[in-house]
Every structure is written in structure tokens, then in C-alpha cells.
Amino acid sequence: MSEAKKNTVSDQDMSDLLTSTSLKKKQSVRATFRLPDEIINLLSVVASQLGLKQKSLLDQLVEDKDLLDRLVEKQIDAKDVERKDVRPKTFVVSRNSLHTLDNMAREKNMPRDLLVEISIRRLVPVLNSEHEKQTKRKQIHEDSEAFFLQGGKLLQKASRLLGKEDDYYILLKHMIEMCKETERELRSIVDKGNAMDDFDFPK
Numbered sequence: 001m002s003e004a005k006k007n008t009v010s011d012q013d014m015s016d017l018l019t020s021t022s023l024k025k026k027q028s029v030r031a032t033f034r035l036p037d038e039i040i041n042l043l044s045v046v047a048s049q050l051g052l053k054q055k056s057l058l059d060q061l062v063e064d065k066d067l068l069d070r071l072v073e074k075q076i077d078a079k080d081v082e083r084k085d086v087r088p089k090t091f092v093v094s095r096n097s098l099h100t101l102d103n104m105a106r107e108k109n110m111p112r113d114l115l116v117e118i119s120i121r122r123l124v125p126v127l128n129s130e131h132e133k134q135t136k137r138k139q140i141h142e143d144s145e146a147f148f149l150q151g152g153k154l155l156q157k158a159s160r161l162l163g164k165e166d167d168y169y170i171l172l173k174h175m176i177e178m179c180k181e182t183e184r185e186l187r188s189i190v191d192k193g194n195a196m197d198d199f200d201f202p203k
Contacts, residue, residue: 027095028055034086034113038200039120045195046123049130055092061119062097065104071118072108086113127196134193141190148183151176 047054062068105112155176158169 028092029095029098030090031093031098032088032090033116035089035117035120036086039117040087040089041199042123042127043120045199046127046130048195049127049193055094057123058091058116058120059094059097061122062093062100062116065100068100068104068115068119071122072104072110072115127199130193131196131199134190134196137190137193141186144183144186148179151179 043054043058047057050057101112101115104110104115108115155169155172158166158172162169164170164173
């Protein structure tokens with residue numbers, strides 16, 4: 001048997017790996033939920049801070065059925081969660097996530113919107129942790145800005161004492177330019193986290 005034939009996946013092998021049902025579960029669908037603004041913003045801010053798409057994050061939260069079931073059991077009475085000032089919000093989710101929500105809503109006799117809210121509220125500790133890191137980043141960045149400023153002064157001194165044609169000056173300038181690029185990247189990280197400063201953290 002040729003090497004090419006050995007490496008060929010048969011139709012039967014493919015059918016074992018993939019089914020139309022499993023593929024459909026991966027499909028994205030649009031679903032509208034009625035949620036408080038703070039919950040909508042919570043998902044948005046955390047997704048942005050972690051560099052994730054909202055769809056990916058929401059799917060991860062919802063598709064963990066066992067954990068969601070335990071969370072629901074703690075708040076099985078919908079009155080335990082005060083739902084006020086809700087508004088419709090459309091998300092893109094996987095068909096599997098929507099299926100999980102629909103099934104659990106029927107099983108627990110709870111509104112699907114409330115299940116989504118409970119799921120997203122799991123992000124509160126994540127956001128709190130990220131906000132603490134952001135505070136520390138700002139403190140460190142103040143020192144790093146002073147460091148970069150000192151580097152610029154050092155380059156000026158090297159230019160004055162050695163001249164711009166000196167090998168030492170040339171290498172030092174190259175190092176400072178690389179530091180400037182790094183400083184811009186560090187600044188972008190800090191700037192991205194600034195969205196958390198004005199965020200009204202859910203309780």
C-alpha cells in the first residue's frame with residue numbers, strides 16, 4: 001500500500017469523527033436576552049480585558065452545564081435575584097449554548113434571561129482580580145515612565161560626550177528606540193484597563 005493511501009482518511013473514518021449534529025452545535029446563532037446594564041457591561045469589559053470575543057466568553061460560561069446547575073440550585077427562587085432596569089440585548093452564541101439554556105430553563109422552571117445573568121455574574125471575581133492588577137500596573141508604570149525618561153537623558157549625554165558616530169552611542173540609541181516601542185505596548189495595556197476604573201461593579 002502506498003504512503004499516500006495510508007495517510008488517506010476514509011469516508012467511514014470521517015463519519016466516526018464528525019456528525020451533522022455535532023457540527024450544528026458549533027453553529028453560531030443570534031439570541032436576545034433581557035439583562036441589566038451592569039451585566040451587559042460586565043461581559044463586555046471582561047471580554048475586552050482578557051482579549052476574548054464576547055461570544056467565546058459567554059459560550060464558556062453557559063456550556064459548563066454542571067457548574068451552571070449548581071449555581072442555579074443556590075438561587076432556585078427567582079426572587080433571590082433582583083432583576084430591575086433590564087433591557088433587550090442580542091448576543092451571538094453557539095447553538096449548543098442556546099440548547100443548554102433552553103433545557104435548563106425548562107428543567108428549573110426559570111426564565112432563560114435569569115440563567116444568562118447568573119452565568120455572567122460568575123465574572124465578578126475575575127473583574128475584581130483584574131482591577132486589582134490594573135491598580136498595580138499603574139503604580140509600576142509610573143516607575144517605568146521615569147525609567148524611559150532617564151534613558152532619553154542618558155542618550156543625550158552620550159551624544160554630547162561621545163558624538164553620534166561613536167559605536168557606544170549608536171548601540172545605546174538602538175536600545176533606547178527598542179525601549180520606546182516597549183513603552184508604547186506597556187501604555188496600551190494600561191490604557192485598555194482604564195475601562196475598569198469607571199465601571200460600576202455588580203455586587
